[in-house]
Amino acid sequence: xxxxxxxxxxxWEELPxxxxxxxxxxxxxxxxxxxxxxxxxxxxxxxxTCSNVLVSCLRNVIPRKxxxxxxxxxxxxxxxxxxxxxxxxFYKIYESLGIFIPLIVVNxxxxxxxxxxxxxxxxxxxxLDGLGIGLGFTMSLTVLGAIREILGAGTLFGTQVMWSSFxxxxxxxxxxxxxxxxxxxxxLMNAFSKTQQS
Amino acid sequence: MKALDLxxxxxxxxHCGARITRVSYNILxxxxxxxxxxxYYYGFDALRVVAASMGSAMLxxxxxxxxxxxxxxIADGSAAVSGLLLALxxxxxxxxxLVVVANFVGIVVGKQCFGGxxxxxxxxALVGWAVIRITxxxxxxxxxxxxxxxxxxxxxxxxxxxxxxxxxxxxVAHFSLMDLFLGKQVGGIGSSAxxxxxxGGLYLVVRGVIRWExxxxxxxxxxxxxxxxxxxxxxxYGSPIFNILAGNVMIGAFFLSTDNASSPVNQWGMLVFGFxxxxxxVVLRSWSIYPDGVVFACLLMNLFVPLLxxxxxxxxxxxxxxxxxxxxxxxxxxxxxxx
Numbered sequence: 001x002x003x004x005x006x007x008x009x010x011x012w013e014e015l016p017x018x019x020x021x022x023x024x025x026x027x028x029x030x031x032x033x034x035x036x037x038x039x040x041x042x043x044x045x046x047x048x049t050c051s052n053v054l055v056s057c058l059r060n061v062i063p064r065k066x067x068x069x070x071x072x073x074x075x076x077x078x079x080x081x082x083x084x085x086x087x088x089x090f091y092k093i094y095e096s097l098g099i100f101i102p103l104i105v106v107n108x109x110x111x112x113x114x115x116x117x118x119x120x121x122x123x124x125x126x127x128l129d130g131l132g133i134g135l136g137f138t139m140s141l142t143v144l145g146a147i148r149e150i151l152g153a154g155t156l157f158g159t160q161v162m163w164s165s166f167x168x169x170x171x172x173x174x175x176x177x178x179x180x181x182x183x184x185x186x187x188l189m190n191a192f193s194k195t196q197q198s
Numbered sequence: 199m200k201a202l203d204l205x206x207x208x209x210x211x212x213h214c215g216a217r218i219t220r221v222s223y224n225i226l227x228x229x230x231x232x233x234x235x236x237x238y239y240y241g242f243d244a245l246r247v248v249a250a251s252m253g254s255a256m257l258x259x260x261x262x263x264x265x266x267x268x269x270x271x272i273a274d275g276s277a278a279v280s281g282l283l284l285a286l287x288x289x290x291x292x293x294x295x296l297v298v299v300a301n302f303v304g305i306v307v308g309k310q311c312f313g314g315x316x317x318x319x320x321x322x323a324l325v326g327w328a329v330i331r332i333t334x335x336x337x338x339x340x341x342x343x344x345x346x347x348x349x350x351x352x353x354x355x356x357x358x359x360x361x362x363x364x365x366x367x368x369x370v371a372h373f374s375l376m377d378l379f380l381g382k383q384v385g386g387i388g389s390s391a392x393x394x395x396x397x398g399g400l401y402l403v404v405r406g407v408i409r410w411e412x413x414x415x416x417x418x419x420x421x422x423x424x425x426x427x428x429x430x431x432x433x434x435y436g437s438p439i440f441n442i443l444a445g446n447v448m449i450g451a452f453f454l455s456t457d458n459a460s461s462p463v464n465q466w467g468m469l470v471f472g473f474x475x476x477x478x479x480v481v482l483r484s485w486s487i488y489p490d491g492v493v494f495a496c497l498l499m500n501l502f503v504p505l506l507x508x509x510x511x512x513x514x515x516x517x518x519x520x521x522x523x524x525x526x527x528x529x530x531x532x533x534x535x536x537x
Contacts, residue, residue: 167335167336168335169299169333169335169336170333170334170335170336171329171330171332171333174332176329176332180303180307183307183311184307187311
């Protein structure tokens with residue numbers, strides 16, 4: 001039961017971009033379409049789960065004073081794996097994500113989970129935590145990307161979903177559209193959880 | 199002794215009767231001549247845009263206020279003013295859904311998200327305009343030359359600022375300054391009626407609805423910076439008079455930049471604000487990809503308002519304060535710094 005909670009808390013209570021409000025840089029930058037959002041999210045799931053497991057394995061070996069540097073080394077090695085793999089097998093997504101794949105190294109969610117969870121818990125809870133948070137991150141990115149893509153380009157995962165004479169509201173795929181749609185979603189989620197509580 | 203029946207209350211003690219409605223309805227009144235010129239030149243199309251814009255602005259305000267369970271304040275006229283201002287800087291041929299989107303974004307994101315009237319850091323009408331202007335797929339609807347090509351107005355159907363941008367000052371030689379001043383130029387529904395905007399603006403200044411500092415320094419800013427550009431290169435930049443009489447400068451100086459919540463409160467702040475709006479207008483006209491820069495200049499300067507509000511007369515110092523004692527470092531902080 002407790003293990004299940006470790007997994008499910010990442011899906012709503014600690015949903016990274018909206019509850020923890022962490023890792024906003026990729027959230028704003030790569031959600032121009034649902035596809036890039038999903039790709040980024042999958043990369044983050046892999047890196048987060050693997051780094052959580054490895055950090056948890058090594059938590060008694062890493063000296064406290066150099067822990068941040070050690071976590072970065074661990075995370076960076078997984079990020080390199082993701083980068084090379086996406087370059088080899090998903091070149092289109094690799095091109096559209098660009099610099100943001102290497103930047104997963106400094107994504108605060110991953111370092112934050114390593115520091116706050118994996119360095120204090122066993123291997124299985126850490127893996128579940130990484131999976132849950134990563135899944136929540138992926139969902140948020142995909143939903144935000146889908147909203148922006150539908151309004152800003154009239155498509156979803158590259159297929160036309162709006163009527164053919166639709167003139168897209170391209171503001172939504174520009175940078176200010178990212179800020180406004182993220183803010184509106186955040187406000188809606190806060191309003192929703194407020195009504196849940198009362 | 200019997201206690202006197204006195205009421206003790208903080209200032210202000212006496213209300214002069216000024217209300218938000220008075221400000222809004224005076225602005226609406228001052229804009230009527232310019233709006234009428236738009237109806238005269240562009241007919242039903244202009245009427246359609248103005249009605250849709252004012253209606254959707256008030257609808258947006260009522261909708262968001264009822265969702266947030268706040269008192270609905272569309273009767274104070276502030277939403278109507280921002281809807282009308284937005285309509286007056288749009289071309290008459292603009293599709294109505296653009297107007298609706300602009301008003302909803304302007305009112306909901308630009309005004310109510312920040313706490314409603316009086317708390318908005320940006321002018322909502324300008325936010326709405328900027329959102330539809332930077333939407334690339336809709337650029338054709340807002341390009342005056344493309345949008346207004348099918349109208350019979352009796353004057354040159356070229357947007358003076360676009361001509362200036364494309365051909366330099368030789369291209370605008372055939373625009374008579376008198377025609378520009380009388381409003382015989384292509385532009386927004388109301389923003390091209392220069393003389394009527396000037397009269398409306400002066401009416402507002404006389405009635406005390408807006409202060410004279412911002413419009414005056416706005417026009418001075420345009421004239422000075424345009425003069426510098428013009429003296430430097432007379433073939434590619436317009437003269438100061440041309441810059442004042444073409445495009446959105448007059449509506450910007452009197453109506454767009456003087457929005458109460460998004461302009462400074464002190465005299466020197468207002469003067470600097472207006473001057474910088476005018477200066478940025480000319481800079482954007484000269485170097486940006488857009489022919490006119492008034493709206494973006496006003497938005498940019500709106501962001502500086504909290505800073506400009508710090509320009510004020512020195513207050514007399516309070517009586518000697520107790521000498522500042524250095525903060526005592528806590529034990530753990532000392533330990534941390536030692537390690």
